[in-house]
Structure formats: structure tokens, C-alpha cells
Amino acid sequence: MGVTRRAFLITGATLGGGLALAVGGVGAHIGLHNRLKHQRSGESESSAAGSLINLWVRIAPDNTVTVLVPHSDMGQGSQTGLAQIVADELDARWDQVRIALAPPETAFANGKPMQGFVSDAVAIPDWADGFAEKAFFRLADLMNMQMTGGSTAVRFTGWDHMRQAAAVARDMLLRASAAEFNVSESELSVADGVVSHAASGRTLRFGELVGAASELGPRDVAVKSPSEHRLIGSSLPREDIPRKVFAEEHYAIDADVPDMHYAAVRHAGVFGATVSRINNENEIRARRGVTDIVFVQNGVAVVADNPWRAEQAAKALDISTAHHANQAMSSASLEQAQRDALADTAEEASATGDVVTAFADASHTVTAEYLAPYLAHATMEPMNATVWRDGGKLHVVCGVQNPLMARAHVANIAGLDFEDVVLDARPMGGGFGRRVAFSMNDAVPLNWLTDAVQIALTQDRPIKMVWSREEDTRNSVYRPMVLAQFEAGLDNTGAPVAWRSTSFLAEADVRAVQPAYRIANQSIRFAGEHQGVPTGFWRSVEHSQHGFFKESFIDEVAVAAGADPLAYRLSLLDEHSSEAVVLRKAADMASWRYGADSDGRAMGCAVVHSFGSTVAQIAEVSLQNGLPRVHRVWCAVDSGVVINPQAARAQVEGAVHYALSAVLYGKCDIQDGGVVQSNFHDYRMITLRDAPTVEVELLTSDNSIGGFGEIGVPPLAPAVCNAFAVLGERTRRLPLIA
Amino acid sequence: MVQFNLNGKAVTLDVEPEMPLLWAIREEIGLRGTKFGCGIGMCGACTVHLNGNPVRSCSLPVSAAEAQEIQTIESLGTRESPHPIQSAWIEQQVPQCGYCQSGMQMAAAAFIAANPNPSDDDIDNAISNICRCGTYDRIRAAIRQAAQEIG
Ligand code: FES
Ligand code: FES
Numbered sequence: 001m002g003v004t005r006r007a008f009l010i011t012g013a014t015l016g017g018g019l020a021l022a023v024g025g026v027g028a029h030i031g032l033h034n035r036l037k038h039q040r041s042g043e044s045e046s047s048a049a050g051s052l053i054n055l056w057v058r059i060a061p062d063n064t065v066t067v068l069v070p071h072s073d074m075g076q077g078s079q080t081g082l083a084q085i086v087a088d089e090l091d092a093r094w095d096q097v098r099i100a101l102a103p104p105e106t107a108f109a110n111g112k113p114m115q116g117f118v119s120d121a122v123a124i125p126d127w128a129d130g131f132a133e134k135a136f137f138r139l140a141d142l143m144n145m146q147m148t149g150g151s152t153a154v155r156f157t158g159w160d161h162m163r164q165a166a167a168v169a170r171d172m173l174l175r176a177s178a179a180e181f182n183v184s185e186s187e188l189s190v191a192d193g194v195v196s197h198a199a200s201g202r203t204l205r206f207g208e209l210v211g212a213a214s215e216l217g218p219r220d221v222a223v224k225s226p227s228e229h230r231l232i233g234s235s236l237p238r239e240d241i242p243r244k245v246f247a248e249e250h251y252a253i254d255a256d257v258p259d260m261h262y263a264a265v266r267h268a269g270v271f272g273a274t275v276s277r278i279n280n281e282n283e284i285r286a287r288r289g290v291t292d293i294v295f296v297q298n299g300v301a302v303v304a305d306n307p308w309r310a311e312q313a314a315k316a317l318d319i320s321t322a323h324h325a326n327q328a329m330s331s332a333s334l335e336q337a338q339r340d341a342l343a344d345t346a347e348e349a350s351a352t353g354d355v356v357t358a359f360a361d362a363s364h365t366v367t368a369e370y371l372a373p374y375l376a377h378a379t380m381e382p383m384n385a386t387v388w389r390d391g392g393k394l395h396v397v398c399g400v401q402n403p404l405m406a407r408a409h410v411a412n413i414a415g416l417d418f419e420d421v422v423l424d425a426r427p428m429g430g431g432f433g434r435r436v437a438f439s440m441n442d443a444v445p446l447n448w449l450t451d452a453v454q455i456a457l458t459q460d461r462p463i464k465m466v467w468s469r470e471e472d473t474r475n476s477v478y479r480p481m482v483l484a485q486f487e488a489g490l491d492n493t494g495a496p497v498a499w500r501s502t503s504f505l506a507e508a509d510v511r512a513v514q515p516a517y518r519i520a521n522q523s524i525r526f527a528g529e530h531q532g533v534p535t536g537f538w539r540s541v542e543h544s545q546h547g548f549f550k551e552s553f554i555d556e557v558a559v560a561a562g563a564d565p566l567a568y569r570l571s572l573l574d575e576h577s578s579e580a581v582v583l584r585k586a587a588d589m590a591s592w593r594y595g596a597d598s599d600g601r602a603m604g605c606a607v608v609h610s611f612g613s614t615v616a617q618i619a620e621v622s623l624q625n626g627l628p629r630v631h632r633v634w635c636a637v638d639s640g641v642v643i644n645p646q647a648a649r650a651q652v653e654g655a656v657h658y659a660l661s662a663v664l665y666g667k668c669d670i671q672d673g674g675v676v677q678s679n680f681h682d683y684r685m686i687t688l689r690d691a692p693t694v695e696v697e698l699l700t701s702d703n704s705i706g707g708f709g710e711i712g713v714p715p716l717a718p719a720v721c722n723a724f725a726v727l728g729e730r731t732r733r734l735p736l737i738a
Numbered sequence: 739m740v741q742f743n744l745n746g747k748a749v750t751l752d753v754e755p756e757m758p759l760l761w762a763i764r765e766e767i768g769l770r771g772t773k774f775g776c777g778i779g780m781c782g783a784c785t786v787h788l789n790g791n792p793v794r795s796c797s798l799p800v801s802a803a804e805a806q807e808i809q810t811i812e813s814l815g816t817r818e819s820p821h822p823i824q825s826a827w828i829e830q831q832v833p834q835c836g837y838c839q840s841g842m843q844m845a846a847a848a849f850i851a852a853n854p855n856p857s858d859d860d861i862d863n864a865i866s867n868i869c870r871c872g873t874y875d876r877i878r879a880a881i882r883q884a885a886q887e888i889g
Contacts, residue, residue: 074835237831244836245820247771247811247825254770262765288754301827306753308761309776327845380775380870381782381836429837429868646831650876654834657872680780680868687860691874727802 057086057165059173063193063207066098067162073433074401076709077238077647081516082162082651084643088231089166089224091190092206094142094307098430099239156204159641159705163223169213171221176213177204180233204682226641233700235646240427252426253414253466255386257395261291261464262307263455264314267299270673273324280318287313296454299474303459311468326532326673331481334531334670335371338483338504338567341528346502349510353521358498360487368553371733372545373667375538376476376675378683381429383448383472387455389461390513394421395462398449399428405437410445411474413453432658433537434476440507443534445477470678477536478668478675480505482545486553487694489521496572497521503549508542516579516609517572540660540710543610547714548721548734551606555722556730564594565722566605578614578638578703579607585636585697586616596726601631604722608714613639613706615652617715619692621723628736630660630692630720638699648708649696655712661685663717666735742803744769745813749814751790759793760784762800763810771811771840775868778825782867785841786810792848808822814847822887823847834871846881854889856881 058066067083079099087097170190177195178185181202189196196203226232243249268275278284278300284293289309294301300317304310359365371600385398387410394414400406403425411421428435437446444450452465467475482504489498498521506526513524538544558568566587573580586592586605596602602621607616620632633656642648665684669676677683721731741750744767744829751766758777763786764770772795775783779797786795788802788810815821823846833839846866853860861881869877 076834237828241828241831241833242817243844244833244839245824246815246817247840248768249836251773253774256768256770306757306761307765308757368745378870380773380781380835380868382774428835430835432870466774469778650831650834650873653875654872657874658870660872661870679778680776681778685781685868685870686872686874687866687868688874688877689866691862691872694875 003493009291031621042157057090057162057167057169059206059210059213061207061210063096063205063666064098065092065096065193065206066100068100073240073369074399074428074430074444076651077644079240080236080238081643081647083355084231084234084236084710085159085240088168088229089163090206091169091192091230094191094231094236096193097208102339134270142333167221167223168218172213172216173206173209175216176209180204180209180212205217232641232643233645235644237646238647249427251381251429252386252397252399253381253384253429253464255426255464257386257388257462257464260386260388260464261303261305261459263294263301263303263452263463263465264307264310264311265296265299265301265451265455265465265467265471266314266317266319267471268321268324269474270321270324271326271329271534273326273673274298274299274322275319276322277320278317279320280316284313284317287316289313291412294455294458296451299451301451301455301465303455303463307464307466311466314468324673329532329670329673331373331670334481334533335483337531337713338481338528341504342483342485342502344527346527347506348523348525349506350514350524351522352519353498355498355500355521355523359487359500361491361500363492364490364494364560366486366490366553366557368486368487368556369733370477370486370549370552372482372536372548373734374481374533374670374675375431375662375666376473376478376668376677376683377432377434378473378680379428379430379432379434382467382469383434383475384464384466385449385450385452386462386464391675392420394453394456395424396449396453397424397426398452399426399431399435400437400446400449401428401431401433401435402437406446406449408506409437409449410453410582413450414457427625432539433541436537439477439534439536441530441535442537443477445476445536447534448477469680473668473678473683474616474675476675477534479544480535481533481539482529482549484545484549486549488519488553488557488560490557490561494563496557496561498596499523501525501550501553502527503546503622503680505530508546508617512542512546512610513550515554516577516607517554517569517601518574519572520674532673534675538573539655540610540713543608543710543714544662544717545608547606547608551715551718552609552732555604555606555718555725556617559725566592566594569605578609578701579616580581581699581701582614582616582638583607584616584635585699586634589634589636589695589697590632592618594726600727602723602726603613604719604726605716605726606718606722608711610714611707611710612704613637613708615711615715617712617719619655619716619719621720621727623724623727623729628664628720630664630690630723630725633692633694633716633719635696635712635715636699637711638701638703639708639711640703641705642698642700648698652696652712653694655710656716657691659713659716660690660692660720663720663734664690664736667738739865740800740804742805744805745809751800753800756799758796759786759798759803760795763795763808765847769812770808773837773840775838775841780868781838781841782865783838783841785867787844787845787848790848790851791888792845800832805858809844811844814843821847822884823850823880826884826887829883830876830880832880833842834869835875838867838869838871839873840857842869842873844878846877846884848884850881850888856885858882 048677060187302313407423453639484604487500499519500523502525558565618634773783775781779794784796
């Protein structure tokens, strides 16, 4: 569908004479009128039905180009990347570009128009395919441009939409200039925010053209070809970094509202259970600073005039938990239930060839069982929110990956209209999927917002609620625990002819589970339903478990075949495939060698495609005093296009470290229906001492643009475990240090 | 009453002597650059300087600051006159979410003041702050750069 059907022009008084370009389409859910009004007054107002538009680019008479970014920041640098895309396509000067965060405005609950847009305008992206029909609402939100996560920001918002809006704007400026100079467009050139007519030496800045340009209609224009890019592909410094270095970034936890009090929460300790009694209420109320005790959904909150007083009082609460069926739940019982499900109820999700015959004919079989444990996200900033009433409005300061959904959630909890909730979405002290507003089951990731709203509604003053690290660790929406069983059949040359995997939980996209390799007969099976532990999205989602399983198992198969695991992988890949290209590149970078060195070091490799990008990693490890140590990790990435190489590299480096905490230490054990671990002493994170040096090479290709936020996670666990296997320790249950 | 010197200014607080310095600084005084991450001295997000030494303010009772000099990230440097650690942090593009970084920078600033020529091992052993975004590689590079600059 052409640009013009999707491009809308906003001119005149509403913008003080500027030119603004909006592109409607998938995820175009934002009431334009509403948003402009909000920007002017800071007030929100309901949108007119049907005015579903996203506003991306605004050029003002003062020559500034403002890029409205609908994604909150959680450290990915996508704001800068999006602005780069716009500035490049527009041929603006980098220093005339401003970045502004779009407010969380409405029309979001407007499922029908969204559905129409989705089905008629754009194909469902590959990664969403698997669950698209299951839950349209979730798909809508994934496509929703106010989602920060799923590595969507630069790929969909930027590459698909903003780039077009910018191209259309550039074309209008060019035509306005041609009219002004009374020459043909072909005689003009655009650079650094200026349109020039070389023959006469005349020039006009963008700001001088916006009035005339806004009188013109948008038309279909082609976006630049890669060879014309100037800013796309360059490592411009991230705009958010100075704020973060000079402590100017205001996270939700830094909210400062006059007269506020503080709330700390003590939860029941059993998933889904409520607190039935407080056994020392008088004692708690008598403590210094304590002003109230409030019951919330699954716990009790103490309100006080200082956060430490509130927290100390909450810790001193003597509570009784109401009986709940989940009380009987433990890691052992959950694992047994998974094993039983695998044995009894497995159903085939995809099949190639004839595995039964292939296994019967195989000369050798390899089997293995793997387990990935529950994991909490442990964002550096614990869950918190500040909530207060003012007139008929409820104000909320929080850090969320989907501000619109969070606003709807708050309205729902408070029994208010959507329009009566004013949501201030702050930069997040880490997201990693924890602050996504939805899950694949009935778990409610915004449970902390529910607490904060329930508390604030009972109070006459603003309330800042901060979960302690202990409550944060024990009340997350966890990466699901998954048990997986594998079987491979080899022919007499050692080549795999049959592959069968049976894994718990059908929520995974089958493509995340399928091996990348040429194996003629395959069967992918799933068993079981969501268990009682609330689960959600954890950086790279199902790829984090299934990347570990399938890339560990292919390594075991290679070893059984007596082959170098990297060469074995290459022998099963098309040599031009992304997987083969990045594997060869990583092997080069690391000077790959298979087998333990004389100094006790060994390498392991893995390659995983996720979120549109393919990543190969090689980890170099050793055992020091019996403890695993990861020295270096080499990463080769094919993401098709790279907008900002240094920001992209940072995401991969960070993902390696994030994944390494999980591989070495990460697990949440379940006992008596709750999580055992509570804080960083028993839910350990790597520090500098454990942190390997990470080298990242970015390859570009003709593949369509891939994500960066998550893709560095999946290969790390198998690469590390495959390396330790060389040293004699094959790990099939994470973490390494239990 | 507790009295101490905060970023060069005398402050007096009427709080329990056992209240952790972190909460006194953040919510009684209102300087919120110092962050809360764990409350048990494990993560270092709350690192401030006590007479120039890095301390974890979540685990230090405010009484321990009595008559001492406390410095927080707000006094480390400014955009106009950045501390070498801050310049290096920008040059190496260290922060991701940024939440750990004020504690990280305070730990690093105290470290290079005492170790002008550190090896990577020295850095790794001295600084045990947690960064969940995994900016460790760049932290090492930035500390080396800043140390060189002051050394
Ligand atoms: S908050 Fe003080 S060490 Fe974590
Ligand atoms: S930058 Fe996010 S925790 Fe360090």
C-alpha cells in the first residue's frame, strides 16, 4: 500500500505554522488531536473515534526537526537510532534534530480498527506468527508502537514507518522549494537541512519552507537506497548518555511529589494467596512514622513518612497467609508434573519426513534431557510507582514497557475512565521484559502497579510505593521453567538423520524450537499447560531456553559423531545461510580450536536466530579452583541493517553479561508455593570479576532488518556449556553453579 | 539529631541514628542521584563517598556519618566541568539503562584516586557493583581511560 494512503498532513495553527508528518497504519492508535492538545497543555482528552494516527516527524519554522518517539527508554539507545533514521532520510543536520517522547495517549483499547489495520495493511511479522491467532489483543499490542520490547522499536517503528514519513516530508520540502525558486525539482539538492539550487546559488532552510510545504499533499516517494545513507550506519553518541552520567535522568523511583508518603509491601509468599490476618497490627501502627496499614491483592502494605520506616515496619509484620492450593507447589513437584506431561500428553507441533522409520534405521541414537529453571528479571531498579489523586484524575508515575496498556490497567484497577488516568512513563532502570504489560497466560506482570493503586486509593496524599528487592524477586513473572527431552538418530557416517524434541509448554513458537540444521526427519513436540507459577517474558523469551536446549544437543550429537562441533554444524548448513556466515565469522574472530588447551582453556560455540537477527557466539572457559570461569566471548551478528553500530554492539555485550548471570547462578526455586531466593546474596549476579571480555562483529546483509535488544542472549548458555563439556562437564540443567 | 557535611554543605537531620544514610539522602534531603538496588550492601547502586572512601549507603547507619564528609554523585562533576570518570563514561558510551551508573561512577572515582595505574585484575577485584545491563566491558575501558587522564 502506498505512502499517500497512510500519510496525513498536519499544518497550521495546531502546530504554530510547522509541518508535521504522520503515518497511519499498523499500530496507528494514537489520537492525533488528543496528542497535540496534550503536548500543548499537558492535559489529556479523549480522542475522536477513528482519528488513529501516529505522529512521527515535525519540522518547525525555527528549523528544528522533532522526532516523536513512542518507545520509553530502558537503555537500548533506540531513541537515538530512530532519530538517525529520520535525519538521514530527511537529509537534516544531526544537530537540528530533537527527540521527544510521545505521551501515552489513547485509542489503544480500540481493538477493531487495529485488527482491520493489521489484517489489511501489513503481514504479521514472522516472530509473531505463532501466536497471532491465539491472542489478537496481544498481537495488537506487540504491533502497538508504544511497546518497548520484542526488539520492535527500530525495526518496525523506525525502519517501516518513520523512514517513510521522513521521505515524504523531504519530498514536500523539495517541491515547496522548487515552486519558490521557480525551477524544476531535478535542479535542486538537499543536504544538512538546506535545499540548494546550485545554478543560482540560492538556498532555503527547512524552517523557511515548512509553511509552503504544508500546503502541498504528500505523494509516494521511494526511500533512499543503502548507498545513499549518511547517518544510518554511523556510531553517533546516544542522546541519553550525558543525562545518565550526570544523574539527571529521573526514573520512576525518583518521583518527588509534595506531601508524599511511602508504602512498603509484604506479600503472602504463596502465588495467588491473600493475607488472612495481621497478628501484630497495634505494634506496627505504633512504630515511628507509620501512618496506615492497607490490605492489597496478595499482601499487606505499611504506609509511613519515610521509605525505610515503611520497609522496616513491613518486615516486622507478623502475617498469616490464607490457605491456597499453590501451597503444595515445589520445584520438585513442578518438574515431576512436567516429566509426566512429556511422557503422557506430548503432541506434535511440526513434523518433517518420517522420524519413526528414520530412528528405526539409524545406526546410533543420542538422547538427553535438559532443564531451564525459573528466572526473575532482577531489573536494577526494583518495581515501584507513585500514585495520587488530584481532582477527578489519578496520577501515576511508573516505568513500563507499554504505557498505554499500563494506563488502561490502572483505570481498570481504580474503576476510572481511561481518560481520568494521567500516566507519566519514566525511563526504566532496566526492563528485560519485566515491565511488559501482558503475558502469554493469566499472569499479570503489572502486579506492582495494582499494589500501588490499591494503596493510594485509600490515602489522602501521594504515595510512593517501592518493592524491596526481596519482594521484587519473589513476585515477578518468571521465565518459565522448561523440561525438554531430545533424541537424535545418526547414520553410519555420523550424520543426523532423525531429530525429535519434546518440551514442556506450548507457548513457544515452533521455529524457536526447530534446529537450524539439515536433518531430513524431524518431530517437534510440546506437552503441558501453564503451571501455577506466574510466568512472563524474559529477555529473548522462549529463545533463551530453546536456544540452550537445541544448541547443546547438536553439540552432543557432534561429539557422538566424533566431529568438531563447529565443523559439524557447518556441514549441516547451507554455506550462504546466515547461520553459516556468522559461525564462520565467529570462528575467525576467536581462532576457533576444539579441545582443551594446555592451560586448561576450552571453547564452545552456538548459533541462534531470533528477533530477525542471527548470532553466533564462541565462549572460552576454564575451571579455576573447580569453579567455572568464562574468559572471552566472541559474537558475530547478522541483523541485515545496522543503524548505530556502537549502540548495537552495546546491546549484544550487555546481553552476554545478562545471560551469563543466568548461566552461572540463575535460578528461582519454588518451595511451599513461593520463590525461595530473595536478594542478590542468593539470587546472584555477575560482577566485573566474572565478566568476560566480549567482542562483537556486526555483519550487514540483504536480510531484512533485525533486532538487537534480545539476540545476544540465546547463544550464550549453550556456547558456555558446550565449552565446559570439552573440559569434561556436560551441563544439562542450569545454572552451572547450583 | 545527626549532623554531617553533604557535598560541602552542613546538614542536620532529626532521624533515627540507625536509618541508613541512603534513605536520609534520598528522601529526607531529596538528592535522588544515589540509587536503591538491594538494601543489603550487595549491588553498590547506593555508593557514596565517606571522607573520600566508597561506602554502600544502604548499609551505613546515618549515625556513622556524624561529623563526616559525605559526597554523592551530585558533587562528582558537572556538564561544564566533568570528573574524568564522567568524561570517560561518555566517551566509552558506558550506560545503558543508567540506573547503576551513579554508584558505579562513585566506586570508580574513589578507586582511581587510590589506584592511578590499575590493571584489569585490580579493577575487577576492587569494584563489585552490579550492572544488570552488563556494561562491564565498557566500565573497564572507561576506568583505564580516566586513570590515565588523572595519572
Ligand atoms: S542498594 Fe546498597 S548495595 Fe545495593
Ligand atoms: S546500566 Fe542498567 S544496570 Fe547498569
